Amino acid sequence: MPQERELFIQVRDLHQRFGRQQVLRGVNLKVYRGETLCLLGGSGGGKSVLIKHLCGLMRPWKGSVLIEGEDITDLPERALGPVRRKVSMMFQGGALFDSLSVGQNIAFPLREAGLRDRKEIDLRVSRALEIVRMPGQEKKMPADLSGGMRKRVALARAVVEKPVCVLYDEPHAGLDPITSASIDHLIKDLQADHNITNIVITHELRSVFRIADRVAFMKEGVISWHGTAEELGASKDPEIVEFVRGTPSDRQASEQDAPCIDTSG
Ligand SMILES: Nc1ncnc2c1ncn2[C@@H]1O[C@H](COP(=O)(O)OP(=O)(O)O)[C@@H](O)[C@H]1O
Numbered sequence: 001m002p003q004e005r006e007l008f009i010q011v012r013d014l015h016q017r018f019g020r021q022q023v024l025r026g027v028n029l030k031v032y033r034g035e036t037l038c039l040l041g042g043s044g045g046g047k048s049v050l051i052k053h054l055c056g057l058m059r060p061w062k063g064s065v066l067i068e069g070e071d072i073t074d075l076p077e078r079a080l081g082p083v084r085r086k087v088s089m090m091f092q093g094g095a096l097f098d099s100l101s102v103g104q105n106i107a108f109p110l111r112e113a114g115l116r117d118r119k120e121i122d123l124r125v126s127r128a129l130e131i132v133r134m135p136g137q138e139k140k141m142p143a144d145l146s147g148g149m150r151k152r153v154a155l156a157r158a159v160v161e162k163p164v165c166v167l168y169d170e171p172h173a174g175l176d177p178i179t180s181a182s183i184d185h186l187i188k189d190l191q192a193d194h195n196i197t198n199i200v201i202t203h204e205l206r207s208v209f210r211i212a213d214r215v216a217f218m219k220e221g222v223i224s225w226h227g228t229a230e231e232l233g234a235s236k237d238p239e240i241v242e243f244v245r246g247t248p249s250d251r252q253a254s255e256q257d258a259p260c261i262d263t264s265g
């Protein structure tokens with residue numbers, strides 16, 4: 001983690017509701033430049049909703065989000081383009097366009113931003129593929145890729161506009177432990193080589209201990225606990241203990257316990 005901590009994102013008393021359902025009930029969170037923050041919490045607790053506010057994809061019902069000190073809460077839609085280039089999202093499930101090639105998928109945000117120079121686009125796509133360790137694979141179609149490769153392409157698309165911060169919505173979901181570890185390496189490389197700030201929603205505790213500088217735990221629409229990964233492991237807070245202990249006994253049990261045994265053939 002950086003020595004002097006420069007505030008990058010500040011979430012203040014953020015509230016969000018859908019009809020009568022209160023999803024965020026006053027989230028307060030600080031994210032520092034160049035750190036990796038893991039966001040944990042039960043399913044349906046509002047993690048995805050929270051990070052959508054960090055790049056202006058959702059607007060708060062109440063409260064505010066500041067990026068580098070700028071309040072983005074009431075920015076008009078046209079002013080959100082630059083915010084989304086700065087804070088980029090890798091969506092849950094990857095969300096690739098199946099009818100577009102890998103290269104076209106990665107080029108998509110560049111074209112959306114109005115870039116037309118073919119050479120420049122090709123160069124940026126090729127660099128993004130190098131970053132995710134898939135050089136030269138522009139021509140492949142998403143259907144021909146493994147789950148892990150699709151995630152890499154989604155990550156390449158998230159970094160093609162050279163963001164300052166990347167939001168990852170469950171990048172480990174559906175991946176085997178080895179592929180998860182390789183995604184973790186990419187996340188840490190982005191942090192180390194490009195000083196990218198990472199905010200990662202995950203249920204994979206092994207990944208948390210591998211990548212997190214800090215951890216924030218969401219419960220009932222607020223950040224109920226935050227600390228370092230070390231503090232997470234040592235916490236006596238019953239909710240945290242339950243979460244840390246609970247994970248190996250749920251659906252990820254076989255992966256957690258037997259990382260080297262692949263029975264899928
Ligand atoms: N656009 C939406 N419209 C209505 N309800 C939503 C919307 N997005 C999320 N929700 C609801 O908000 C709650 C939190 O969702 P989410 O942030 O996706 O949880 P998670 O912590 O699993 O990511 C869920 O009950 C979900 O159904």
Ligand SMILES: [Mg+2]
Pocket residue numbers: 047048049092169
């Ligand atoms: Mg989610």
